[in-house]
Every structure is written in structure tokens, then in C-alpha cells.
Amino acid sequence: MSTEIPAWFTDALAHSYDAREVVVDGHRVAYRAWGKSGHPVAVLVHGGAAHAGWWDHVAPHLAPTHRVVALDLTGHGDSDRRGTYSLEAWADEVMAVARAESDAPPVLLGHSMGGFVVLTAAQRFGTSIRGVAAIDSPVREMSPEARAWLAAGAHVPGNKTYADRATILRRFRTLPADDASLPYVRSHLAEGSVRETDDGWTWKFDPAIFLRSRMEPEELAEAACDVALIRGERGMASTDITDVVAQRLGRDIPVTVIPDAGHHIMLDQPIALIAVLQTLLGQWRTT
Numbered sequence: 076m077s078t079e080i081p082a083w084f085t086d087a088l089a090h091s092y093d094a095r096e097v098v099v100d101g102h103r104v105a106y107r108a109w110g111k112s113g114h115p116v117a118v119l120v121h122g123g124a125a126h127a128g129w130w131d132h133v134a135p136h137l138a139p140t141h142r143v144v145a146l147d148l149t150g151h152g153d154s155d156r157r158g159t160y161s162l163e164a165w166a167d168e169v170m171a172v173a174r175a176e177s178d179a180p181p182v183l184l185g186h187s188m189g190g191f192v193v194l195t196a197a198q199r200f201g202t203s204i205r206g207v208a209a210i211d212s213p214v215r216e217m218s219p220e221a222r223a224w225l226a227a228g229a230h231v232p233g234n235k236t237y238a239d240r241a242t243i244l245r246r247f248r249t250l251p252a253d254d255a256s257l258p259y260v261r262s263h264l265a266e267g268s269v270r271e272t273d274d275g276w277t278w279k280f281d282p283a284i285f286l287r288s289r290m291e292p293e294e295l296a297e298a299a300c301d302v303a304l305i306r307g308e309r310g311m312a313s314t315d316i317t318d319v320v321a322q323r324l325g326r327d328i329p330v331t332v333i334p335d336a337g338h339h340i341m342l343d344q345p346i347a348l349i350a351v352l353q354t355l356l357g358q359w360r361t362t
Contacts, residue, residue, distance in 0.1 A: 080259045083136075083346065088263070090135035096154075099171045100164065105153040106146035106172050110138030115205070115360055116177045118169055119145040122187030123220030124250055124280040126152030128267035129186070132260060133341055136349045141182075141356055146172045148192070150281040152267070160284050166196035170203070180205040180300070182359050184352060187212055187311075187338065188220055191290040194302070194320075201299030206359040208303040210348070211310040211338050214290045214320050223251035234282060236275040243269050243276040249339050251311075256342035264342070295323035301359060303329045305351055307336030307344070 092107040107127055117137060119130040127145040134143040147154040148165045157164065169192060173181035182205050185193035190212025197207045237243035247265035249256060270279050302324055306312040321328040331351050336344040 084132050084259060087132045087135040090138070092134070095175070097168075097171050097175045099149075099168045102149050102155040102157055102168075104146055104149060104155070104168045104172060106144055107134075108142060108144045108176060109134045110140075110142045112142055112176065114140065114142040115179060115356075116173050116181040117141045117143050117356055118173050118181055118183050119143065120165075120169055120183065120185035120189030120192050121145070121148070121151065122185075122189050123284055124151070124278070125186075125189075125220075125264075126267055126279060128152070129264055129341060131263065131267075132345060133349055133352070137352055137356060140360065142176050144172055144176060148189075150284040152279055156281045156283075160281075160286070162191055162195040162290065163199065165192045166199055169193065169196055170200055182356060183207040184210065184355075185212065186210040186341065190214075194290065194295060194298075197298035197300055197302060198295065204298075204300040206301035206303065206355070207298070208305055208352075208355055209312075209320070210305045211307050211312045211336075211340060212290075212304075213311040213313070214295065220250040220285070234277045234280070236272065236277045238275050240269065240271070240276050243278075249342065251338060253337045253339055253343065255309075255337050256339060257345070260342050260345065295320060297324055297326075303331070303355055305331045305333065305340070305348070307338055307340050308332055308334050310336060310338040310340070 092109045094107055096103050096105045121129045127147045130145040134145055137143045149155055149157045150160055180203055183193040190209030193207040194209055244265050269276050304317050317330050333340055333344050333347045340348045
């Protein structure tokens with residue numbers, strides 16, 4: 076695989092963003108925003124153990140027509156930690172960030188566990204949302220991140236501490252692991268995933284997030300907003316899972332399959348993902 080970093084990626088990272096925060100239930104929620112204030116809002120929601128930076132190379136490509144926001148859910152990135160986590164609390168955070176930018180109904184786009192969050196928001200706030208898309212989110216089971224974390228023998232709570240930054244960056248792995256990811260994207264995400272402590276370097280996420288990263292079909296209900304599903308050809312959201320989601324939501328749901336994509340579509344097929352998201356945002360802006 077070529078190690079050359081393409082212009083579309085470096086140009087995206089060169090785009091500046093506004094670093095902002097809101098307080099939800101007494102907890103600080105950090106977010107970044109691209110594009111002009113006043114444009115329709117699109118909120119990008121990361122998966123479990125990830126952070127807002129997972130969208131740094133995607134968001135600028137959506138910003139010409141939208142105010143694009145990517146947040147750190149509590150327990151992730153630079154946001155506060157909670158005593159306990161829930162999909163409902165995270166959905167409240169997503170809506171709080173959207174409302175901080177505009178009173179107009181937002182579009183919510185969530186990857187993996189973040190898809191559970193936006194589907195929860197659709198159930199709770201459907202009339203206040205333009206549309207939601209879940210990206211390779213396998214409803215009906217524990218999130219892929221939680222399952223991979225626990226299968227590896229990791230314990231909750233507690234993240235391992237490493238002596239120096241270089242060592243921990245070499246230990247960066249996606250959950251679940253996927254060797255198909257583009258190395259330059261992977262490197263950028265790793266750099267935003269760590270923090271320094273008095274004892275060394277550790278991961279930013281709170282392992283306790285994995286105690287509530289499951290979504291069962293009975294937790295889905297008909298939503299008053301549009302819903303779309305995106306899945307990777309080699310991903311975790313299989314055809315039977317997307318069928319279950321459509322059945323629970325009570326109508327035909329468009330499903331887009333991105334060829335040769337694994338679970339972490341923004342890492343291995345980001346250009347294809349950007350094209351699909353641009354199409355969705357265009358449709359939901361004009362209808």
C-alpha cells in the first residue's frame with residue numbers, strides 16, 4: 076500500500092475549525108465545528124472509545140453546504156466523564172450541541188456505537204430532527220468496540236499507562252482491529268486518542284463506556300424523522316441486522332452498502348463515505 080498522503084486528506088486537515096463546548100447535566104461536552112454559522116447543521120457522532128477527531132478528514136468535505144459539528148461524547152476525547160453512561164444521555168448531548176449551533180432541525184450521522192446514539196435521538200426527538208444515518212451500527216448486540224475490548228481481556232475500569240507518547244501511539248488499534256485502514260488516517264486518529272498523566276501516557280476514553288454500549292431491537296421505535304443506514308461490505312451491520320432495524324422502524328429504510336469497506340469506513344474507504352454523506356445531506360436539505 077502506498078504511503079503517499081493524498082491532497083484531499085491534507086487539504087481537509089488544513090481547514091480550521093471552531094473549538095467550542097456546551098454543558099449538559101453539569102458535564103462539559105467539547106466539540107469542533109466547520110463551515111458557516113447559519114447553514115443547516117449536521118452532527119457527526121463517533122463510535123465507542125473514539126473521539127471527534129475521527130471526522131477531521133471527513134467534515135471539511137461536507138462543510139460547503141452545512142455547519143458540520145463533531146463532538147466528543149462524555150467519556151471520550153476532551154469531554155468530561157460521567158459516573159454512568161447511557162445512550163439517552165449521549166443523545167441529549169448530541170441534541171445540545173446541535174441546538175447550540177442552530178434552532179433548525181439537524182441531521183445526525185453516527186458511526187458504530189454512535190449510530191445507536193443517533194437512533195436513540197431519533198426515537199426521543201424525531202420531530203426536532205431532519206434525518207439520522209447509522210453507519211455500520213449492528214443493532215441487536217453489544218457494540219463492536221465493547222465486544223472487542225472485552226474479548227481482548229481488558230477490564231473495566233482502568234486504562235493501561237505507557238511510559239512515553241511514542242510507545243502508546245504504536246499501540247493504537249481500532250476496536251475491532253482492521254488492518255485495511257489507511258495508514259495516514261490511522262496515524263492522525265492515534266495522535267488525538269492519547270493524553271499525558273502524572274504517570275505517563277494513556278488513552279482518553281473512559282473504559283466504563285463499554286458497560287452501556289448495547290442496543291436491542293425493542294429499543295427502536297418509529298421515528299418522526301428520515302432514517303438511513305450505511306454499512307460496509309465487510310462490516311458488522313449485516314443484511315439481517317439492517318432488516319431488523321427497518322422492521323422496528325415500521326417502514327422501508329434506504330440502506331447503502333460501501334464496497335470493500337470494513338467496519339471503520341472512514342479509515343479504509345473515506346472518499347466513498349464522504350460521497351454517500353454528501354448525497355444524504357443534499358437530499359435532506361432539499362426535501
